[in-house]
Amino acid sequence: MPIATVNPATGETLRTYEAMGEEEIERRLQLAEATFRTYRTTGFEERARLLRQAADLLEEDLEELGALVTTEMGKPVAQSRAEAAKCAKAMRWYADRAASLLADEEPDAADVKDSGASRALVRYRPLGPVLAVMPWNFPLWQVMRFAAPALMAGNVGLLKHASNVPGTALYLEDLFHRAGFPEGCFQTLLIGSAAVDGVLRDERVRAATLTGSEPAGRAVAATSGEMIKKTVLELGGSDPFVVMPSADLDRAVRVAVTARTQNAGQSCIAAKRFIVHEAVYGAFTERFAEGMRALRMGDPMDEETDVGPLSSEQGVRDLEELVQDAVRGGARVLCGGERPGGPGWYYPPTVLAGITRDMRVHREEAFGPVATVYRADDLDEAVLIANDSDFGLSSNVWTQDDAEVDRFVRDLEAGGVYVNGMTASHPAFPFGGVKRSGYGRELSGHGIREFCNITTVWHGA
Template sequence: MERENPATAESLDPIEGDTEADVEDALALADEVYPAWSERRLEERRQLLNDAAEVLRENAEEYAELMAREMGKPIAGGRSEVEKCAWVCEHYAEYAETYLADEVLQSAPEAKAFVSSEPLGPVLAVMPWNYPFWQVFRFAAPNLVAGNVGLLKHASNVPGCAQAIEEVFLEAGLPEGAFQSLLVGSDAIEDVVTDKRIRGVTLTGSESAGRAVAETAGKELKPSVLELGGSDPFVVLDDADVETAAEVGMQARTLNSGQSCIAAKRFIVHDAVYDEFVSAFVDEMAAQDIGDPTDDDTDIGPQAREDLMEDLHEQVTETLDAGATLETGGEPLDREGYFYPPTVVTDVPRDSTMATDEVFGPAAAVFRVESEDEAVELANDSTYGLGGSVWTEDLERGERVARRVESGCVFVNELTKSDPRIPFGGVKNSGYGRELSEHGMKEFLNEKTVWVQSAADQ
């Protein structure tokens, strides 16, 4: 599998991909290992997750450097990502017993009824490059501790990350086959999804990839979870703390060099604070340091591939051609690698590219609205519904507006984020199903109803 350092445009050593025979061997091993793994004491699986957290922390610098080389993540962000992966392992190690406990139901007086949460078997995860460790661990931790086994088809530009993740679990002491990486292209996935040994599939990625996987899984009557694109609204109301909203808004747009499905992308600002917000927001965006992702002082690294940078620039250009105003940025940087500066565009026509499409890079579209109702209407005027953020000093008002936003999650006075303690996922073209917390853990479990009654009571 060919690799390229997006900060230098230099080729990295290729990594040998898996053959059809390798994939068959992996499926056979997963099927073989699953019964014994699912029957191991929960306490043992919990301890192994804690051990995986230790492995992650011990090798955090190595993994952060690997992410920087393969997809350009700034080194500080890579370290934070590894720590978050350790956290999700520890979270499920701590709470698995509670999440998996039988749920007692109402029943006849002479009987008892409960729901037992039981694993399904091997589950396939199709994961993206932008958070190459976190996206995988938020799938792996709950599924492994629940007794499922995992197979990972990672993005083709981060095969080193895929190998490293498999090694984390092996070094932690999980049996060979409990978690495996399949180093294959996207063209091999349909056959894996349809294989009878695969019991479910989860995908984080593009809308087109999600539709293809969902169609295949649906034909096979297999459960699926899709976390797809987003065009998240960042709503700044007239009573917001504008300075804080501008600072956090910059972070929400530029995290991971802007390459995040839950990044704030459409900034919807009340007329009463519009000028103040735009001024502060542009200053925050323009102040970010762009450079070598291995440098601790770098805020913004390269875009992960040249074609992605070109697509981003095309979206900005089309929006400006439609009548928008450029406040800062707007041109690829003239240097080695695929660097695009933080960009702010105002006066954005509501039918233009940056208003309607997902913008996967550090470019923000800012809209002026006259009222709370108009802000909500514009926030919901999207085919996506992943996350959202609302800014107001009135917390009751914030909760009321949050309830009106059509998305899988909304944060009041905070940027949208995924957190092991709360469910994460979208609606509309952003997908379906949930990850994380108890809700996400149970997507690939059999919620079995058990009714127990003495024959004498018949």
């Protein structure tokens, strides 16, 4: 895949970039290692000052940055600006809290005495250069939820961004440079996917984090395992959205539409499988299809647009194949289902009912605005359908019954359970999944500690 900015709304290639050669990659690896030796000794106060400065600069660039993101990957421009603002919020969150999140911990005095020590503590120390392999769907936020905690912990970052958002990748490197971070603290590697393995094998790279597809995660995990390097993987998701009879149906429908179509449905944590109790199945499905049908699809630079184009021609083809396979298998199309004519990589909000286990869309992640609706006879069947997936990133449940909430929280196989609300990442809460959705956690105190050397310090009596 060429490294290029291609406008998804028109298919026009706006700019292409040369991939960095071996000499430039080596220069940047040397710089990362050298910078880490000194940056790791800076205090939390200095790191926080720099990160807050970066947040201020990002907010000053909001309009320009929103347009850049929309031009490169197609999300409605209002969503691009909101993503940038969310990054600034996360940067300040970590600037304010990193010192306490990584403060030395003192074990219980009785345990210290029992170990024969006069004193003991646990200290969090940075690991070194961390390689981040990041996707295009949230090209700012996905990077920042790694970069902010990693930099506050004293690590340095090497970003291999998706090849269709090179402008955003270079902006992020420049942002940290303008904020005053030492040269080498955060560098963008303009390289193709084939070059990742070589960088990951380099001994100067101490760890890696990847957000992306399952095949990409397998490749990074395999190499990291061979090299014995720490990894965090956030891969695909096919999140269930369960609606029970006691749910506020009007609100559940409104949130369901947003949860399925935000970012044109190109989100790992988007609700994708809508599992509805038979008592409210008819009412929910009718209103849901109506809400999806009413969305405005069009130019992502138009402030009134609800759903923009998908990021690539291949993405549209993949989605078409999933829908067509389901229809051949007997699924009913309640709305959408046909690609519109004209330029750009658009696919309409689509609702499919009558899904069976042998359809591809039941097993595979639909990365676009296609929703599948299932009927459940009772709570037990709802849990079974929800867990009948290789993925386990997050989940949504809609009920006013506390006993049902307890059951879902106990039994759903997912990294998050959102009750009467839409899954959304927030810097205060750990984010990540189970099963083929990956392992490790981003955000919160759990995220900042992922790339730390958790060190036991023991003093003899």
